[in-house]
Amino acid sequence: MKHRFTSQDLELFKEVGVSAEDVASQFTLLEKDMNTTKLARPATVRDGITKLSEDEMCTYAETFDRQKNTFSLIRFIPASGMATRMFKFLHYFKNHYDVKKETLRSYLNRKKTYKLGVFIGGLEKLPFYKQIKSQITEIQNGAFQHDYRYLFIQKTVHLLSTLPKALIPFHAYQGHTRTAAEEQLFFSKEFMVADNTMNIHFTIPPTTTKDFQEVLSPSIAKIKDAYAVKTQLSFSHQKRSTDAVAALLDNSPYRDDKGNLFFRAAGHGSLIDNLNDLEEQIIFLSNIDNIAVEVYHEKAAYFKKILAGVLITTLQQVHQYCRAMDEQESCVVDEILRFAQEKLNIHVPESLTGDALFSFLKQKLNRPLRVCGMVKNEGEPGGGPFWVDKDGQLSLQIVEGAQVNDADKSQKKIFQAGTHFNPVDIVCATHNYKGQKYDLKKFIDQDSYFVVEKSLGGTNIKGMERPGLWNGAMADWNTLFVEVPVRTFNPVKTVNDLLRPMHQSI
Numbered sequence: 001m002k003h004r005f006t007s008q009d010l011e012l013f014k015e016v017g018v019s020a021e022d023v024a025s026q027f028t029l030l031e032k033d034m035n036t037t038k039l040a041r042p043a044t045v046r047d048g049i050t051k052l053s054e055d056e057m058c059t060y061a062e063t064f065d066r067q068k069n070t071f072s073l074i075r076f077i078p079a080s081g082m083a084t085r086m087f088k089f090l091h092y093f094k095n096h097y098d099v100k101k102e103t104l105r106s107y108l109n110r111k112k113t114y115k116l117g118v119f120i121g122g123l124e125k126l127p128f129y130k131q132i133k134s135q136i137t138e139i140q141n142g143a144f145q146h147d148y149r150y151l152f153i154q155k156t157v158h159l160l161s162t163l164p165k166a167l168i169p170f171h172a173y174q175g176h177t178r179t180a181a182e183e184q185l186f187f188s189k190e191f192m193v194a195d196n197t198m199n200i201h202f203t204i205p206p207t208t209t210k211d212f213q214e215v216l217s218p219s220i221a222k223i224k225d226a227y228a229v230k231t232q233l234s235f236s237h238q239k240r241s242t243d244a245v246a247a248l249l250d251n252s253p254y255r256d257d258k259g260n261l262f263f264r265a266a267g268h269g270s271l272i273d274n275l276n277d278l279e280e281q282i283i284f285l286s287n288i289d290n291i292a293v294e295v296y297h298e299k300a301a302y303f304k305k306i307l308a309g310v311l312i313t314t315l316q317q318v319h320q321y322c323r324a325m326d327e328q329e330s331c332v333v334d335e336i337l338r339f340a341q342e343k344l345n346i347h348v349p350e351s352l353t354g355d356a357l358f359s360f361l362k363q364k365l366n367r368p369l370r371v372c373g374m375v376k377n378e379g380e381p382g383g384g385p386f387w388v389d390k391d392g393q394l395s396l397q398i399v400e401g402a403q404v405n406d407a408d409k410s411q412k413k414i415f416q417a418g419t420h421f422n423p424v425d426i427v428c429a430t431h432n433y434k435g436q437k438y439d440l441k442k443f444i445d446q447d448s449y450f451v452v453e454k455s456l457g458g459t460n461i462k463g464m465e466r467p468g469l470w471n472g473a474m475a476d477w478n479t480l481f482v483e484v485p486v487r488t489f490n491p492v493k494t495v496n497d498l499l500r501p502m503h504q505s506i
Contacts, residue, residue: 003027009261016263017241026464030247034451036405039414040394043385048345048396049374049420049481060309061302067312074199074280075188078271079166079181079288080238086495087161089115094157104147115496120149122499127172132156164205167215170498171293173505181212182219183291189229190301199232203274206237242270244464254461267465272473276440282308285426289492292502303373303484307427310482311371314343318365319433325362336361344478347394368438368477373425373484377418384418385481396479398422398470402450423489426470448472
């Protein structure tokens, strides 16, 4: 289909920061069936996933501690998401419960809603319990309106569900609470400090910079006073130019009542642009909600150091080989070949020899490197580590369920056989051996986009989501998977997760 755009469209493209060619290309992709990932087999221990001994872990952690001052470090924490999904079942209750017709107990017995029962049973253990309680000042009349728990739910939804998840109180301590973002700062001081300074970067929703600064400033001051650590804090927003155009289900452009095309945020894969803007040599990447209370910080930080030690050790060997290849030392090709196959998990075609093999290895070594922690699969939703076949080339990838062709029973079976889960515990090296930063956008698998269907004002639309940040956006990186304990994975997907032991201060 040929796409014609109006002068009004072209003005909008300038505002968004995209070209007409980019938008036309997106419409073309929306007309196609979504590409699915071809799984070869799950990555497992000794087949794509490294399981380290205690001695090896200690050595790698010491390597990082010993060498970290020679690298520039930063934590990259995506924190653009709102807290709405955390409170989804409370929204449902608020919209469906009629306080004038039944008691809360009657509703619970009728609906048999487990999540609501857990929430109500744990009210006093919630980190924001005192905050919400202090806001319940209404004087209610009528027998049904006296239920304090109902008022608590109303206030929780009203005061918290519209905040960024990063600014939700996650943990309660004696006399104070910490939001997810604050807790990440305190956790960072256990492994990120070099020369008495740590660099932390959050991606945040537009217009919230002041809110984040106000929330985090007291913690930054406390860390400086108590631990003599200076926090260099920076923020960025998902770029408007990475938004994707929406179409109706018949593939025609969706337009609002003013005739404008509609652009929507294109998923966390858009953040590869933000990651690409960072100049630091080593980047620690993790989700905002995967954070435990402080008593567990030191042990969790130990595994961050281990992953970083694996990264540094591997990176130094890669750089040594890259120098040798630049100097045309052909005598090391066999050694580099073994390293590429055994350490970097690179699939090398057997047909390659001589100059062709030399060029192939040189190209494969000169790529960004990531070391990803993987936990044993305990049924958590989300992606995991797999060997993927693309055009006959096998590589290690993190694959989400949405990337797999469910209609293909063999592919579905491979995905379900995955032994490990991706907790988003990743350490990245983004510079080559000459100290030059890679352009990360050159290593994206553009074919691994998603097409999603949404409802917008009662109209069904579809849009493209860019290749996921740790999926297709890093598909052409050198990738190592290392097993880490499941206790390092403590996400908060619903508000009830805050009642789990790892989120309760002792």
